[in-house]
Amino acid sequence: DAGITQSPRxxxxxxxxxxxxxxxxxxxxxxxxxxxxxxxxxxxxxxxxYGVKDTDKGEVSDGYSVxxxxxxxxxxxxxxxxxxxxSVYFCAxxxxxxxxxxxFGPGTRLTVL
Amino acid sequence: EDQVTQSPEAxxxxxxxxxxxxxxxxxxxxxxxxxxxxxxxxxxxxxFTLYSAGEEKEKERLKATLTxxxxxxxxxxxxxxxxxxxxxxxQAGNGNKLVFGAGTILRVKS
Numbered sequence: 001d002a003g004i005t006q007s008p009r010x011x012x013x014x015x016x017x018x019x020x021x022x023x024x025x026x027x028x029x030x031x032x033x034x035x036x037x038x039x040x041x042x043x044x045x046x047x048x049x050y051g052v053k054d055t056d057k058g059e060v061s062d063g064y065s066v067x068x069x070x071x072x073x074x075x076x077x078x079x080x081x082x083x084x085x086x087s088v089y090f091c092a093x094x095x096x097x098x099x100x101x102x103x104f105g106p107g108t109r110l111t112v113l
Numbered sequence: 114e115d116q117v118t119q120s121p122e123a124x125x126x127x128x129x130x131x132x133x134x135x136x137x138x139x140x141x142x143x144x145x146x147x148x149x150x151x152x153x154x155x156x157x158x159x160x161f162t163l164y165s166a167g168e169e170k171e172k173e174r175l176k177a178t179l180t181x182x183x184x185x186x187x188x189x190x191x192x193x194x195x196x197x198x199x200x201x202x203x204q205a206g207n208g209n210k211l212v213f214g215a216g217t218i219l220r221v222k223s
Contacts, residue, residue: 043200043213
C-alpha cells in the first residue's frame with residue numbers, strides 16, 4: 001500500500017460536462033503522475049507533477065488539465081468530457097531521488113456517455 | 114520514440130507448467146526496466162526494477178532478466194494465484210516518465 005487514494009472510484013457522466021478526479025497521498029512524495037489505461041494501449045501518461053505548482057505534459061495530455069496546490073493532492077480535470085475519455089485513470093507516486101519506481105493507486109473508472 | 118512490445122498477448126498455463134513472458138524495447142538510453150503485476154479492477158503492483166544488461170532479480174516463482182533489447186519474466190511452476198496481467202515499462206531520458214507495454218494476460222489453471 002503506497003498510501004494513495006483516488007476519488008471517486010467510479011463515475012458516470014455525460015458528454016460536455018466537466019469532471020475532476022482527485023489523487024491523494026499521505027507521504028509527501030514530490031512526484032505524482034496521472035495515467036489512463038485502455039485495452040490494447042497499456043498505461044499512457046497524461047500529466048505529471050514534480051512539485052507544488054510544477055507540472056508537465058505526458059503523451060496524451062490533450063483535453064486534460066492538472067493542478068497541484070498542495071503536496072498531497074494532484075487533481076486531473078476534464079474540462080468538457082468526451083466519449084473518447086472513457087477509461088480507467090490511475091494516479092502514481094514516485095518517492096523521490098532515491099528510487100525510480102512508481103507506485104500506483106487503485107484507479108478511477110470513468111464512463112462518459 | 115521509445116516503444117515497448119510485450120508478447121504473447123495472452124498465455125494459458127496448467128499449474129506447474131513453467132514459461133516465460135517477453136518484453137522487447139527500443140529506448141534512447143535505458144535508465145530502468147520495470148515489471149508490474151495487475152489484478153482485475155486494481156492498480157499495478159510493483160515487482161522488479163532492472164537497470165543493466167545481465168541483471169537478474171527473483172521473487173518467489175518469478176525471475177526477471179534483462180538484455181540490451183529485451184527482458185524476460187520467467188514463471189517457474191506457476192500456481193492459479195499467479196494469474197494476472199503482467200506489465201513491462203521502460204524509463205529513459207530524465208527519468209520522469211515510464212513507457213508501458215500493453216501487457217500479457219496470464220491464466221494458470223489447476
